[in-house]
Amino acid sequence: MTGALPYDEVVRGRRSIRGFLDKPVPRALIAEIIEIAMRAPSSFNNQCWNFSVVTGAPLDAIRRGNSEGILAGKPDSREFRRFDRVVDAHRTRQIEIAKQLFGAMGIARDDRDARQDWVLRGFRQFDAPVSIVVTYDRALLGSDIAPFDCGAVTNALVNAAWSRGLGCVINSQGIMQSPVVREHAHIPDDQVIMICVAMGWPDETFPANAVVSNRKSVDEAVRFVGFDD
Numbered sequence: 747m748t749g750a751l752p753y754d755e756v757v758r759g760r761r762s763i764r765g766f767l768d769k770p771v772p773r774a775l776i777a778e779i780i781e782i783a784m785r786a787p788s789s790f791n792n793q794c795w796n797f798s799v800v801t802g803a804p805l806d807a808i809r810r811g812n813s814e815g816i817l818a819g820k821p822d823s824r825e826f827r828r829f830d831r832v833v834d835a836h837r838t839r840q841i842e843i844a845k846q847l848f849g850a851m852g853i854a855r856d857d858r859d860a861r862q863d864w865v866l867r868g869f870r871q872f873d874a875p876v877s878i879v880v881t882y883d884r885a886l887l888g889s890d891i892a893p894f895d896c897g898a899v900t901n902a903l904v905n906a907a908w909s910r911g912l913g914c915v916i917n918s919q920g921i922m923q924s925p926v927v928r929e930h931a932h933i934p935d936d937q938v939i940m941i942c943v944a945m946g947w948p949d950e951t952f953p954a955n956a957v958v959s960n961r962k963s964v965d966e967a968v969r970f971v972g973f974d975d
Contacts, residue, residue, distance in 0.1 A: 751909045760905060762959070763913025763944075764847075764872045765952025770801070771876050771912065771945060779910065780878075783903035789891045795899045798879040798931040805877050809870040811926035812919075816869055823924045825939045826893065843959050850953040868919035874944035877920060878903065879927060881937035896940040903943060913948035913955070916941060 751759075776799055784793070800808065832840060847853075853860040871877050880900055886892040904914040920942045921927050927939060948955055 756905050756909045760908040761913070761955065761957065762915040763946070763948045764867070764915055764954045765949040766872065766874045766913065766944075766946035767949050769875065769947045771947070773799075775910065775912075776876065776878075776945070779903060779906045779912070782906040783899050786895075786898040786902040788895050788898070792886070792891065792895060794882040794886050794892045795896050796881045796883070796937055798881065798933055800877045800879065800931050801875055804930045804932075805871075805875075807930040808877065808920070808927055809873075811930070812921075812923045813866055813869045815923040815926065816866075820923060822922055824918060824921055825924050826918075826941070839960075843957075846957045846959070847954050850957050852953070865919075868917060869922060871917055871920035871942065871944040872915060874915075874946040876945040877931075878943040878945060879921065879931050879933065880940045880942065881933060882940055884936045884938050887938055892938075893940060900941060900943060907945055911947070912945055914943050914945045917944050918942070920944060 780797055780799075784795070788794070848855075848861070848864070851860075851864065853864060867873065880896050880903075882892040882896055900916060904916065907914050918941055921939055924939050927933065927942070933939060
């Protein structure tokens with residue numbers, strides 16, 4: 747396997763990448779990254795996850811169909827459950843990262859065209875050269891364990907990619923029109939589409955790639971129980 751960064755450096759340094767070089771990613775490198783990612787914890791060792799790695803013409807067809815569907819007013823057909831409305835601190839964090847990204851890109855609050863263009867970039871999976879569609883076995887539909895395991899493997903995947911010089915963004919906009927994704931990625935009916943990951947070589951000149959999201963402190967997130975100090 748290729749050389750990789752130390753784990754702490756990967757976790758602390760990783761960023762979501764939304765601008766990519768027009769440069770292919772070798773199939774063997776993607777396979778190596780996925781092999782590492784699949785060492786993620788899995789409840790009862792179910793390993794319910796599967797991956798459809800898409801590039802080239804099929805990915806272009808997904809981008810096109812996803813974008814055209816949204817612009818035509820087709821309803822969201824993503825296959826995971828969502829909140830109807832995000833509130834309180836969760837909504838505040840959403841707004842905060844949006845402000846960071848728009849600020850980096852120089853998108854003004856009242857610039858509707860630029861804002862729409864940014865949204866459409868998401869539907870196109872940020873024009874990344876590779877999309878990895880993460881699915882799980884339909885036999886486990888309705889269990890919270892399957893999405894939990896998919897989250898674990900996806901986290902491992904983006905970190906393994908970063909350790910090898912690749913950037914990713916976990917992107918649910920890219921699967922907004924799930925029938926389009928299912929058709930062009932050849933996803934069988936016995937799989938549920940969970941999420942997709944846009945992957946490629948980071949474009950270091952793309953301003954949004956420098957954005958580092960703020961995170962809760964340990965004091966905010968953690969309750970220590972039974973400790974002496």
